[in-house]
Amino acid sequence: GAVVSQHPSWVICKSGTSVKIECRSLDFQATTMFWYRQFPKQSLMLMATSNEGSKATYEQGVEKDKFLINHASLTLSTLTVTSAHPEDSSFYICSARASPGIGELFFGEGSRLTVL
């Protein structure tokens, strides 16, 4: 199957700093990528849809200025958690489809963020 890679896999930062997470599609081009957030023992919550060359579409309740998304190329989307606070600590995971239309989502390895 298609491969989606995320970096870093884990990060610890101080409160008030910003953290950038990268999501790459390694063997296919992805005009759209999706960012999810997962708390321990909970489900995946869609945060936003990242669109190559245009603004991301955020789900209700997700702060655009807090979670900056940039999809600068067909193989890279980045999520920046700005001015991180302990409540932002979570598992962030990206995904993408390898072909147009509805179908299998391929997930990255996830990035575990801990804000001290």
Add this chain to the structure above:
Amino acid sequence: GENVEQHPSTLSVQEGDSAVIKCTYSDSASNYFPWYKQELGKRPQLIIDIRSNVGEKKDQRIAVTLNKTAKHFSLHITETQPEDSAVYFCAAAYSGGGADGLTFGKGTHLIIQP
């Protein structure tokens, strides 16, 4: 928007027995229903999916059934094995020509007792 309910939250079965996980969805326009398996600390991986033009799909020990009228779908795992232990998520999406993300259920922690 879509709302997906999943039951049970935890399911413990004896090795070799069958396991059934059920989901309901709210948006009658949804037409794609995948099931993902997530092992601890790892990424979710698709195990089976079904589209709304099909009522049942089977892949070896795994099967999914879909009842569009009742808006529910189920995952069936037969002859369970220890490696089936994981969290399973159902999801729903509508392929309206856009690039829609999946709405996930809350997950079922499946425990296979030896």
